Amino acid sequence: MANHPIKIILDTDPGGDDSFAFLWLQSLAKQGFAEIVAVTAVDGNVHAKDTFVGSCKLLQLGGFSDIEVGRGVIGGSNSEDVEDAGAIHGADGMGNLSHTLPEAQQSYEAARFSDEILIEKLQSTPGEITIVAIGPLTNLAAAEQKSPGVLNLAKEIVIMGGAFLHYGNITPEAEFNIAYDPEAAKLVFDTCKHLVVMPLDVTHQLIFTPEMAAQISAVNPASPIAQFVTALCQFMVGTAMAYRETGGQAGFLVHDAATLAYLFYPETLRFRHAQVEIETQGIWTRGKTLLDRRHGVQSSANAWVALEVDARNLLAVMIEDLKLLIQNGIER
Numbered sequence: 001m002a003n004h005p006i007k008i009i010l011d012t013d014p015g016g017d018d019s020f021a022f023l024w025l026q027s028l029a030k031q032g033f034a035e036i037v038a039v040t041a042v043d044g045n046v047h048a049k050d051t052f053v054g055s056c057k058l059l060q061l062g063g064f065s066d067i068e069v070g071r072g073v074i075g076g077s078n079s080e081d082v083e084d085a086g087a088i089h090g091a092d093g094m095g096n097l098s099h100t101l102p103e104a105q106q107s108y109e110a111a112r113f114s115d116e117i118l119i120e121k122l123q124s125t126p127g128e129i130t131i132v133a134i135g136p137l138t139n140l141a142a143a144e145q146k147s148p149g150v151l152n153l154a155k156e157i158v159i160m161g162g163a164f165l166h167y168g169n170i171t172p173e174a175e176f177n178i179a180y181d182p183e184a185a186k187l188v189f190d191t192c193k194h195l196v197v198m199p200l201d202v203t204h205q206l207i208f209t210p211e212m213a214a215q216i217s218a219v220n221p222a223s224p225i226a227q228f229v230t231a232l233c234q235f236m237v238g239t240a241m242a243y244r245e246t247g248g249q250a251g252f253l254v255h256d257a258a259t260l261a262y263l264f265y266p267e268t269l270r271f272r273h274a275q276v277e278i279e280t281q282g283i284w285t286r287g288k289t290l291l292d293r294r295h296g297v298q299s300s301a302n303a304w305v306a307l308e309v310d311a312r313n314l315l316a317v318m319i320e321d322l323k324l325l326i327q328n329g330i331e332r
């Protein structure tokens, strides 16, 4: 057991890759390395109600159903020209497998909004909470707008988002999480001084394969987590291949998992310290993330941006932790 588990709020829009990150985090929490303070669902891959229900179900699957889930703020500046990602992740965000999971025990209508939870937790324990943001940054921006300065009360904010040298995935230049709400992203990047960013540059290398799912489920094929991992992988591989995301390899990209790799296995990543800007005006480049690649003295920097990854070892440790989650029999 670790002496000081990292206190985490997971801001998420499940999402196939969110689901894998979600299970990985629950394994790390079960091992004593992480403490899940709250989950703040966000409108993104699918509608806020679906990401709320998906989050509740994933917590129940992993045995953490007592953790509060927030409902995502709607009404950011979500681009009319960026649709949700139901075509990739399934209409429910989870490979149309949501009905196979236990019923959500928390009510969407009765839930607190995600920005309220962020504000309350950050203010009550300043400097202690790490926000892992693996969806659009709408909730974080809403919290900052309501309570200026609140995001800088986080110990760290780790974001999956952006594309720097790599091309985009929702438009030729932009990555989904940023492009879905560029104004929110701009507010977060303009406000925060110590962001950690996992862009497509590294996440496009994280190809999770059916063989990996088989390795995990072999630990206990009858367990609900094993069955979910296998079925979700199968669904995600189908859409990833259709969208040609993996260079023809049978697999899908577990983008969101990179955030946890940074926190728990940082040796798998290399970073550049940089000032990151968000393009909100461009006709063709709205939602693009930029950093100055010229060799000048850096006058300012707001982020550590991961640009290299040891994908093989990152995926290997993730697989081992997911095996432990099943082995430990913490499912309910």
Ligand SMILES: [Ca+2]
Binding pocket: 012, 013, 014, 015, 017, 018, 045, 134, 135, 256
């Ligand atoms: Ca996500």
